[in-house]
Amino acid sequence: MLTWKGKVVTILLVVLCSYTLYSKKIDNDYISKSSYPVETADYILNEVENGDLDLSKMKMFNDYNYGSYLLFRGIPVFIDSRADLYSPEFNEDCNIFSDYLSISGIAMYYEDGFNKYGVTHVMSYRNSKLTMLLTKDTDNYKMLYKDDHFVFFERLNVKTENEE
Numbered sequence: 001m002l003t004w005k006g007k008v009v010t011i012l013l014v015v016l017c018s019y020t021l022y023s024k025k026i027d028n029d030y031i032s033k034s035s036y037p038v039e040t041a042d043y044i045l046n047e048v049e050n051g052d053l054d055l056s057k058m059k060m061f062n063d064y065n066y067g068s069y070l071l072f073r074g075i076p077v078f079i080d081s082r083a084d085l086y087s088p089e090f091n092e093d094c095n096i097f098s099d100y101l102s103i104s105g106i107a108m109y110y111e112d113g114f115n116k117y118g119v120t121h122v123m124s125y126r127n128s129k130l131t132m133l134l135t136k137d138t139d140n141y142k143m144l145y146k147d148d149h150f151v152f153f154e155r156l157n158v159k160t161e162n163e164e
Helices: 004-022 038-050 064-072 096-104 110-117 129-136
Strands: 121-125 141-146 150-155
Touching: 038 064, 038 141, 038 150, 096 110, 096 129, 110 129, 121 129, 129 141, 129 150
Parallel strands: none
Antiparallel strands: 121 150, 141 150
16 A cells, blocks of 8 residues: 555545446436426526517416525526515515415415416426416416426416406
């Protein structure tokens, strides 16, 4: 080990062991497609590039857990993991976090919540309660995209509280 041959053998063994351990992980996705809407975000950005969606006019309702990922991709969100920003102290006359919980948990009629915030699009987990209801409401919602984990809807009859 103290000779130059021993040092070379040691270095080669370390490199070989490192390669063996990490070669299986080289092709792994950095972001889990089951936890984050990677493919749905790709779809949205592709539609923006094609001119079929306008991010500046889109007001999307999304689930809390992946809002930060959508922001990272440049897609505006309803809520993200910085829950303190959505409390009444930072938002006059509304509590976005509480409203999010009520809408996604079906404690509030989703149309009332969407009208309150002018929601134009909805992205949710494929197996959520909200997705189940929106899938059946074909008069008001058009499914634009779905994959194994997420669904993206367009709201067809957008109203705001002021229009009611």
